[in-house]
Amino acid sequence: MSEEWQREKMVPFWKIWANPIVRRYARSRLRPVSLGGVLLVFVLIAAFIFFSIRQGAMGQGQLELMDAARLPIVPLLVLQGLILFMLGTGQVAGAMTAEADEGVLEYQRLAPMTPLTKVVGYLFGLPIREWVIFAATMPFSIFSMWQGKVPLGVFLEIYSVFIVAGVLYHLTGLLAGTVMKNRRWAFLGSMGLVFMLYTVLPQVAKFGLVYFKYFTILPVVEESFAYFVPRSGQMVIQTMQELVPTARFFGLNFPQVVFTLISQGILILAMSTMLWRRWRRNESHLLGKVGAVGLFAWVQLVILGNALPLIETGQLFPSREFGRRFGRFAGVDPANWQPEAWEIFMMIGIFGVVTLAMIWMMSFLIIPNEEGQVRGWRRVRKKGGSRLSILSDPATATPWVFLMVAIGSVGWFTFAKAIVGSRWFPEFQLSSMALLAIVMVLFTGGILVQTILETKGRKFTILAIILGGVLPLMLGMIAALTKDELLPAGVWLIGISPMSWAMYASQVVVPIDDMPADVIRGIPLAFWFWQGVAVLLSLWMLNLLRRTRKEIAEKTK
């Protein structure tokens, strides 16, 4: 044997500065010449924001130093967000696909480091330039906060959440870059995701879906907003803050920072797990069976925990925000606001749609393909076994989908019950068929997609979704919009699509009456009819899946 080499200890994952992958990118991405130019540009922009706003406020605006100094804080935060969140995330995703593309990723697979150390290395190594540029703009922020007499605690809160959010987005980029093949798409896609998080989701948050805001830094910034404006503006701010719906998890009173950090932390954990699995074994599913169901259950719990407290206060209902904004013009008095019946239909329906979509997403992660099954079986047979472990990747996803259907049904039913049981709707109640309808929709919707995925593969499933899901939806809508006589036909057509099932179920769960008569009559009929068909189809598909899997198992004997 060759001489035994005296090697140093393995670098633990938390020693970011000693991580060889981080050091490698520090070398290639922080070359003085190219870094210098970019750094200069961004420092100049930051300096311009800082001086122009501050001097302007003191000079033309005649504000005192303390007030003027606070004004650049938020614009600087926006700039820093652009650098670290947008550029950084795009960079991570693009560079990761590039590594795989060039083929050098394999060398890193071969490196004797733990999978976690490798994930951490890429997570902090790829965006290292953006971290440095971010750090270079920090003096302006620190100086502004110091002169604006912003408490140290507020500063720490904002920037700890800022940094954790940065890591979260970079992790998203890393995952996108690992899963996607195309460099440009990974780059644009992950930047688009971050962009959406800050532009579209806050709007959605105003209409009840508050939870997603906790993936941003906004709740924490909003909470401390009083410190980022001159004292004269604080009255406005404080009233504004009271209007912002906040998510109190099951009514528990966490500070915003804590809740934000918990929310983001769980997501960071989930995504790190996915990457860790891929680095450990290239062929692994992103999540194991238990992990996927666990994540599903957690998301259900969180959505429920956020939504339930908002029902009694009314903040869950879209019309409340709408009324507050435009009520004056419509002659509605916000003080006497009442949610409307169609909002029961909407909110219960949307909850179901989200739940079903989550089941689909998780199925997508955990279904085995044929190749995986063949390998799995051969491996088992070689060891003299005769069955696949139900936890293993090649095992069928069916029992796990059943489990998610059960969990989702409980969540959805609880939500529906809370809405009709609230003080707003004394005249409505759950139908006796409510639980049946809920279980059926999740069962047929979940099982159909999973069994098709597992027997026919992803490409076929996408085709099936377009033909069986999107097309009837579009045709039905066109029919319904064309003229009143076609409305019943439209209702039946739309009912074919699994994407509409949760909405239809909503009308069955809590029948409401402020919709056109044709629709009210049509929906339950179409719903039960198509559900009947779907149940038969599901059973047939389950049988087909069983046979297909058996064939594969036989083939490997």
Added chain:
Amino acid sequence: MSAGAIEIKDLRVDYGDFVAVNDISLSVPYGEVFGLVGPNGAGKTSTFRVLATLMEPTYGEVSLAGIDILENTERAREVIGYMPDLAPVPSDLKLWEFLDFHADTHRLGNRKERRARVDECLDIVNLTEKENAWCKALSRGQTQRLVLAKTLMHRPSVMILDEPASGLDPLSRREMRHALQKLAKGGATVLVSSHILTELAEMCSSLCVMNEGNLLASGTAEEVRAKLGKKERSLRATFLAENEAVLRWLRTDSRISEIRADGPDVTFHFVGNDEEQVGFLRTLASGGFGLKAFEEEGSSFEDILVQVAEENRKS
């Protein structure tokens, strides 16, 4: 199960229904340069990727230098040096930085110690004067040599080189051969693949022919030839002048076939072992036919592979 440096037992690789490596077992002792040769698609790269811990086999056991690579993957990676067939290099690093990065992942000491090792490896592959060039600015053969340097970096005790000689000029090939043989003398075990048997025959102490996922024969170059080459030998005799008598005499011998005469040269196939050939030759020389020269054209290494590949096409 650890006797040799490389121990493979019942290794199988499937791509869907396609069997790329079909239950092969192989044992390579320490200090050997072992060649794996086979036509395109034989399963060489698939086998190597499993050995290099880049791919999980369907099943099978592999231990390298006594370490079970499936159980103890990270430990195994410290002793493995793998060179992929189309050696990629990063576009944003210089030669020495690329090597230094790998020295770092293998924890080869502080900056100065790593640098010394980098220089050593650059010297082995004759790229010292290029150390500050960008990796992407190298020619194909130079790139190949750079990746070889990277593979040597951490003094692996088992080296797995997938067609390392492709793209190298004859001088570089010879240098590589010497470098590998030197490493093997130092105790390392080297596994190389190639399509070119002669190349391997020169370099390897023993080799193995692979085809359609199966190992056909293994041993020294001569043993492999004896096993896979045609049993009949092609012999060629040159006489002083054109000689009808000898042709007539040859035709009476049942061990001889396909006689062809070209002026004073006569070629024919002879079936029989070495002993019989000696006897035959003695008679021929003493028979007064005017024998001037005699040579044996055994099946060449190229012939063996062509033959294997042709059989694949037919089936």
